[in-house]
Structures are given as structure tokens and as C-alpha cells.
Amino acid sequence: MAEDKKALPRVNIRFLFAMCNDIPAMRKFYSDLLGMQEVSYMNDEGFGWLCYQCEGFQFMFFRTHGRIPLIENWTWQPGYEGGGFDALSWAVEIPETEFADYYRRLKDAGVKAFSEKPEWRQGSYWGYSVMDPMGNTVEVYTSPKVKPDSDEWKG
Numbered sequence: 001m002a003e004d005k006k007a008l009p010r011v012n013i014r015f016l017f018a019m020c021n022d023i024p025a026m027r028k029f030y031s032d033l034l035g036m037q038e039v040s041y042m043n044d045e046g047f048g049w050l051c052y053q054c055e056g057f058q059f060m061f062f063r064t065h066g067r068i069p070l071i072e073n074w075t076w077q078p079g080y081e082g083g084g085f086d087a088l089s090w091a092v093e094i095p096e097t098e099f100a101d102y103y104r105r106l107k108d109a110g111v112k113a114f115s116e117k118p119e120w121r122q123g124s125y126w127g128y129s130v131m132d133p134m135g136n137t138v139e140v141y142t143s144p145k146v147k148p149d150s151d152e153w154k155g
Contacts, residue, residue, distance in 0.1 A: 007090075011108050016135070017046060018088075019060045023048040025133035031063075032082030033105055034092055034140070039060040074114055079121040079139060080129055082114055091127075091139040100155035103128055106140065120151040 020026050025042040027050050030036045039058065040051040046061030072084035077091070094102045103118055106128070114129035114137075121127040125143040132138050148154075 008066040012112070015057060016059050018059070018061050018134075019147045020134050021064060021067055021070075022133055023050050023061065023063050026050055026061045029132050034102070034112065036092070054140055056094060059068070068134075069100070071131070071137075073135075074129065074131075075137035077129070077137060077139055079125070079127050079141070080114065080119060082129070083137060085137075087137075089137040090142055094140055094142045096142045096144050099140075102140060103155060106130055118155065120148065123147075126153065126155075 004137075008144065023041075027038070027041060030050070030052060031038045036052045036054075036059075039050065039053045042049055043063070050061040052059045071087065073085035075085045075089035075155045076083040077089055083089075099118070106113065112131040117127070118126040118128040119151075124147075125141050127139050127141040129137055129139045
């Protein structure tokens with residue numbers, strides 16, 4: 001069996017496509033608030049997309065032809081005690097030295113958040129789950145080099 005696996009070609013996910021209603025709103029969230037590396041943007045009457053480079057693949061949003069409903073429930077993710085909705089979700093890693101600034105930026109922008117403050121999750125990282133403009137659950141997190149003295153966020 002192991003030899004069969006060696007013979008398989010190496011494959012990679014290169015693109016992840018997500019649909020949305022509002023490209024400028026997604027751009028404000030992912031580019032302005034999260035500072036993701038935008039590589040392409042277009043939003044005219046005929047077509048709209050937004051693309052981010054994410055270490056080996058591109059995460060792309062495309063404007064739908066019609067309106068799709070916003071997700072209203074928190075998606076289940078393994079890192080936190082919440083979310084009962086089974087759907088695609090993702091996590092965005094923030095450098096430890098910048099995490100407090102990102103948390104404040106999201107909070108000040110009024111982004112819907114699962115908890116008031118970041119939570120110490122699975123004994124290994126700070127997580128702050130928010131919803132993007134389509135209602136997708138996005139875990140913003142950092143993994144500190146040293147475990148904090150307390151599980152209470154003091155950032």
C-alpha cells in the first residue's frame with residue numbers, strides 16, 4: 001500500500017472559491033480589517049471578484065449573479081465551545097505581536113463576534129471568532145510562543 005502512494009502524483013489545492021453578495025464589503029473586511037495580501041480585485045456591473053494570496057493557494061470571492069442568504073448561525077469549529085451550524089469556515093493566523101491590535105480593530109469596526117474578548121482555546125492559542133459580511137465564521141487567532149499566566153485575555 002505504501003508503494004502505491006509513492007506512485008501517486010503530487011496534487012495541491014491552488015484556489016478556494018467563495019460566493020458573496022458584496023465585493024466591496026468583503027474587501028473592507030479581509031483587506032482593510034484583516035490586512036490580507038490582496039492580489040486582484042474587480043467590481044464592475046458585469047463581474048466582481050476579490051483574490052488573496054495565502055501561502056500556496058489563492059482564496060477568491062466572486063459576486064453572485066443573484067442574492068444569496070447571509071449565514072446567521074455560528075459554524076462549528078474545533079477550537080471553541082460554540083457554533084452548531086455545519087458549514088465551511090476558516091481561520092486567519094495573526095502574528096502574536098499584532099494580535100491585540102487586530103482584535104481592537106475588529107471590535108471598533110463593530111464586527112459581529114462570538115465572544116466579547118479573545119478566548120484561550122485548547123490550551124494552546126488565543127482565538128477570536130467573528131463573522132465576515134456574508135456571515136461566514138472566521139477564527140482570528142495567534143499561537144503565542146509562551147503560554148500565558150492566565151486564560152483571561154488581558155491584551
